[in-house]
Amino acid sequence: MSNAFIAFQKNDETRCIVEAIVEDNPGAIVVDQPAMVKVDVPGKLVIRRSTVEEKMGREFDLQELQLHLITISGHLDETDDEFTLSWQG
Amino acid sequence: MDMKVAKKLGLKERYTMMTRDLAWDTTYQPMDKVFPQVTYEGIKIHDWDKWEDPFRLTMDAYWKYQAEKERKLYAILDAFNQNNGHLSVTDARYINVLKLFLGSTPPLELMAGRGFSMVGRQMVGAGPRVACMMQAVDEYRHCQTQIHSISNYNKFYSGLSEFAHQQSRMWYLADGKSFFDDAITAGPFEFMVAIGFAFEYVLTNILFVPFISGAAYNGDMAAMTVGFSAQSDEARHMTLGLECIKFMLEQDPDNLPIVQRWIDKWTWRGTRKLASVGMMMDYMLPKRIMSFKEAWEIYFEENGGALFKDLARYGVTVPKCFPQTIEEKEHITHQSWIGFYMKPDAMSFHTWSPSPEELDWLSEKYPNTFDKYYRPVYEHWAKMEKAGKRFNNKTQPMNCQVCVTTVKYNEPGDPMTTCFRESIYKGEKYHFCSDHCKEIFEHEPEKYIQTFITSHQVLQGKCEPEGVDTDAPDFKPGSHMMEYWRLDPDVQGDFNGSLDQKNFAAWRELATKN
């Protein structure tokens, strides 16, 4: 199973986002690099708005991810509530 | 927006209403006159509405998020410049990374911008048009923020001030120029595969992620901020490239062989282009974060592998060059640095011999090849340098007719032999660096016989500065190359002994003493 991944610039907001990903995606592997953080998940990576909001203690629009993204891998599907990256095969 | 209505509509519906509902099929002018370029490449599109928009940014959201990014970015740039941030980089050698980067990257970002404006005008569907136009303005952003971040370095260091002039003249920038010229002169779908897919999806991670992480590691906050901020747009660009591939493949089975040929061609062209990026990672960053080989494995072999495994359902196979790139990842950065080291008088950045510790790092990172093939070269050159005879090759190189790089890479399976290929077309002989470039040529010879190769053009008197009389009896072609390039004398020669080296040391001294 190929890894879907996402990488963010390191800051306080993305710390919450990464926490949310780890909580919602069993098997998530967090890789720390200078100034950036990358999360790999086999097959499918989901970011749930509700979990991020819980971590941040405020409302969160998934389009805010735009501000911190460095790169992604996988097919993207975005709704109001979920941001999903996945590979088939 | 009214939450009640917003909820009723949802992100996808709302976005549809905000983009594709705006478009209509023209009737006073035929659609094929309004959009004249979408058929001649042979790609068949039956239903543009089947395009899936991956990111669904309306302009208000785009402006909101992009403005927030720019506010942050320019605040950091200003602070970095005001505090003489350039003196906080690890070592003045690092600045040569910026010289190569400034010459090669912002001009290409700009070409990408113009190319996406063209494709954004030519695509029939509203979905891809809007995504392309958004990418076009993003590319302006990248070009300009890169220039703005390096502008302050230009005030203190050599080799940066003539990048705009050199972009079309410098021999070693011709590979990138030919890459983008090639893409932009192709049709809209091939452009999307070349830039949107091969470059943005398959290869751009190598350029930005480890390289910009490397800038951060070397204390260059300005480059790091600009690089990562650009990457935040890249995620959008990558999904556009991937969506475009899927769209073509889903529209008609006849598209597969065309798309596959483009994937083969552009992955190879991109790989060649990235050799100099790998060289920056392995040789030019004073503090290294990972080797090119490691980056290649993560971002090309693993990530690209996942991608091609996924696309297999459409019948796409891994690019033909894949095995060769895996073999070459052990070699190309060394061969590139050696190639550049040999030309200290003809480049707008400095080169140098790796230090003994750096040689050891390279041995550790390249256990299969470095000690066997490349360490002896560097040790020999270090000896020559010590004896006051730094190696300096003044002969004209041979260039590949397709990728325009100096023919310097090895024969597949034989690291000791340089790979040469040739092809005869209409009685003329053309040279190539590889089988892949030869094959690209043979598929479209009428295009690639046009390639502008500096070493050939010089002999025809076409690389002369303004004001030189090429009809004068004593005219000697190529005798004014420094003026033609506007090459700063301070950037010629080895890094050791350079003005940059002296100034950086003196300025740092000032900063550490009272």
Place this chain on the structure above:
Amino acid sequence: MTMDLRTITIQPLRQTFGHLARRMGADKPASRYMEGTMDLQPVENFHYRPTWDAEHDIFDPRLTRIVMKDWYALKDPRQFYYGAWVLARGRMQETAGADFDLADEQGLAAGYSAEGKQLVNKVLLPLRHVAWASNINNSFVSAYGYGIAIAQAAAYASMDQLGIAQYITRLAISFEEIDALNEAKTAWLNAPEWQGLRRWVEDQMVMQDWFELFVAQNFVLEGLLYPLVYEKFNAKLNAAYGPVVTMLTRFQREWYAENAKWVDTVLKAAAAESPENKAVLAEWVHNAKQRSIEALTPVAEIAFGADANSIMELLVGQINARAIKAGIGA
């Protein structure tokens, strides 16, 4: 080792890039607009001719009848590089967003009179397709125009027009008039009073000279349309039904006032270059004016009934005055 980098003063070796110093005639600091604009487009040593137009170079000054010694004379008075543009639009969208939120929260739009809504639906909503056409046409200018000064400003203008089309759409959503969007599209495609305008923008989509398109779209058509709708028609709605539409079209009004400065400056620079340019521009303005008046008069009639002609005459007078000020003549 600690360093106090801030306190040291070191003498720069140079103030700016070589191409900018040559342009300014002196080595002095250049603006970010200049750094991000001047001389960046490649002009020489192109590798290949376009497969889609083998008669021309990738960027080719011969794609328009306008001739300039220096294409960077077509400067943007707003000095918009990407960052400056996006910050300006970021501020405008923040205001617009707050206006829409307020209208929605307070039910201002929902409470708009039915008669007023009907008029808005009929006049304003089809214009999102005109903005879409302007987006296409400006993207043509940004694609095939010569030099980055004009190309980048046109790229921003094309995104602005997409934004405007979306703001009109959002107004309909605020008014809970989603069905009216479909009716407006049907009118745009079929209703006789819109066909002149649709024909005109479709004809623009096949214009081959990018500068002529710039003149026809940005100077003439918009120069008549925006005052007609966002000033005159808006004033009528304001007087009859209250200020909600004024509030929800603020972006368009602010945008037009600012964008027109750019358009006028470009025309002025091109006209000042040579009598030949001036004559070509005058010819283009003349032709586009005839087409635009024909196309917009039926729309003005929906909005103003019997007053349409006198209002159109007034607006044509304004365009003529702008043309004279730009050095083209009326």
